Amino acid sequence: MLKNVAAVLLDGVHPFELGVVCEVFGLDRSDEGLPVYDFAVVSAEGRALSTHVPGFTVSTPYGLERLEEADLIVVPASDGIATRDCPPELLDALRGAVDRGARVLSVCSGVFVLGAAGLLDGRQCAAHWRHAEILARRFPRAVVEPDVLYVDADPVITSAGTAAGIDACLHIVRKEQGPEVANKIARRMVVPPHRDGGQAQYIERPLPRSQCDTVGEVLTWMERHLDEEVTVEQLAARAHMSPRTFARRFQQETGTTPYRWILRQRVLLAQRLLEATDETVDAIAWRTGFGTAAALRHQFVRSLGTTPQAYRRTFRGPEAA
Numbered sequence: 001m002l003k004n005v006a007a008v009l010l011d012g013v014h015p016f017e018l019g020v021v022c023e024v025f026g027l028d029r030s031d032e033g034l035p036v037y038d039f040a041v042v043s044a045e046g047r048a049l050s051t052h053v054p055g056f057t058v059s060t061p062y063g064l065e066r067l068e069e070a071d072l073i074v075v076p077a078s079d080g081i082a083t084r085d086c087p088p089e090l091l092d093a094l095r096g097a098v099d100r101g102a103r104v105l106s107v108c109s110g111v112f113v114l115g116a117a118g119l120l121d122g123r124q125c126a127a128h129w130r131h132a133e134i135l136a137r138r139f140p141r142a143v144v145e146p147d148v149l150y151v152d153a154d155p156v157i158t159s160a161g162t163a164a165g166i167d168a169c170l171h172i173v174r175k176e177q178g179p180e181v182a183n184k185i186a187r188r189m190v191v192p193p194h195r196d197g198g199q200a201q202y203i204e205r206p207l208p209r210s211q212c213d214t215v216g217e218v219l220t221w222m223e224r225h226l227d228e229e230v231t232v233e234q235l236a237a238r239a240h241m242s243p244r245t246f247a248r249r250f251q252q253e254t255g256t257t258p259y260r261w262i263l264r265q266r267v268l269l270a271q272r273l274l275e276a277t278d279e280t281v282d283a284i285a286w287r288t289g290f291g292t293a294a295a296l297r298h299q300f301v302r303s304l305g306t307t308p309q310a311y312r313r314t315f316r317g318p319e320a321a
Contacts, residue, residue, distance in 0.1 A: 002176040003035075006062075006070040008042045008090065010113070011049050012079030013058060016162055017107040021074045023189060024169040034184055035177060042066045044090040052079045067093045072103045072172065075110035076165070082112050082134055091117040103155040105172065107165035111158045115139040125158040126151040166191055214249045215239060222258075226266050227289045232258055262289075267303045270296060274312040281308050 005025040007018060018041070026039040042062040043049055049058045067073055073094065094104055094117040106114050108128050114120055115135065120142035127135045132146030145151055150159035150168035152175075159168035166189070174182035218239045222230070235258055236246035250258050266288045273284045285296035293308075300308050 002037070002071050002172065004038045004070050005072045005074065006040050006042045006067055007074045007076060008044050008064070008067060008093075009049055009058065009060075009076065010078040010081060010086070010090075011045045012081075013049055013051050014077040014079070014108070014162075015051050015053055015056060015058075017076035017110070017165055018058070020107060020162070020165045020169060021076060024166070024173065024185060025072075025074075029185070029188065032184060032188075034181060040066050040070075044087050064089055064093050067097060070097065070102055072105060073097050074105045074107065074169075075113045077108035077110050077162075081109050082131060082138070086113050086116045094119060098155050101155070103157060103172070105157040105159070105168060107159050107168070108161055111135060112138070114156060114158065115142060119156050120158075123153040123156055124151045125153065125156070126160045126164070127158070128161040128164075163191075214241075215246070215253050218250075219254070219261075222262060223265060226262065226269055227287055229289070230262070263299060264303070266290060267299060270300065270308065271304075271311065274308055284308070 005021075007021045007025075009018065022039075022041070025037045026041075028036050030036050040062045041058070041060045042064065043058075043060050044064060047059055047061065049060075050056075051058060075094075090113070094114065098104060098119060104114060104119060109131055111120070111125060111127055111131070112135065114125070115138060120139050122141060122143070124143040124145055125135075126145055126148050129146050132144050135142065136144045148160065149164040150157065150171065152168075152171065157168055157172065159165045170182045170186055170191075173185060218235055221238060222235070232243050232247055235250075236243040239246050239249075241249065247258065250256075250261070254261055256264075270284050270288045270290075273279055273287065277284075279287070281293045281296060285291060285293045288296065290296040290299060297307055300306070300311070304311065306314075
């Protein structure tokens with residue numbers, strides 16, 4: 001049973017990622033019948049730590065010895081952690097924790113600390129899509145999954161970008177204390193109660209228009225016409241380019257192909273409609289350009305690892321499916 005949780009910090013810690021851990025495990029919600037964790041913030045580099053926000057520091061009386069009693073140790077993101085060395089004492093403590101049966105969880109770039117401790121060797125792990133390539137280079141024995149929100153390779157759990165840390169923390173609560181406890185915490189935080197770890201990161205949404213110099217207007221048009229079938233040739237003509245030039249520019253400015261971009265946006269729109277409306281799956285399939293409920297279900301399962309009906313039940317209860 002999960003009772004004792006410690007967040008271990010390095011200098012340059014990111015306050016939001018730390019705040020996620022504190023919000024899920026550090027608050028007393030016993031008035032709502034929720035479990036109270038023995039929670040501590042631990043420093044790996046002295047009592048006072050800087051953050052990546054100027055003028056904002058964190059201090060704590062707890063050192064690495066506090067990790068010896070933790071059931072779960074969380075490593076939030078820190079500045080420069082992808083390239084700098086970690087304190088050997090911290091790496092020893094993390095290895096020792098896993099050896100005695102504790103779990104470790106990384107949030108965003110905290111995964112590099114787990115890699116430095118050798119805890120990713122032979123394991124699947126999640127990484128923010130911006131960090132995936134360097135993580136794979138630094139730790140070639142790790143099996144890096146750049147497109148997912150989090151990976152539970154128990155006892156090592158890794159999460160991608162900032163908000164994915166919330167999903168991973170709630171996943172652990174759900175696993176240890178059941179969906180009712182996790183859902184109540186999520187409701188207090190006003191976040192979705194469950195996003196499956198295999199759900200794709202939102203890396204194929206359009207970039208800010210300022211970064212899409214040549215395809216920005218086409219992206220806007222595509223967003224407004226997701227229910228229509230379009231070809232690269234038609235999109236290229238709208239951008240006044242050859243199909244080959246358009247495809248290359250699109251890849252450079254969005255990080256994906258036009259087909260995959262449209263497919264991802266259609267799935268995202270279907271998610272929003274399933275969450276917020278009572279429309280049937282057939283109607284949603286038509287509105288999102290999939291045409292049939294079967295086609296929507298196929299792409300939904302491929303992208304998110306769940307069915308439209310199950311997704312709707314997660315967010316709106318069994319009666320809404």
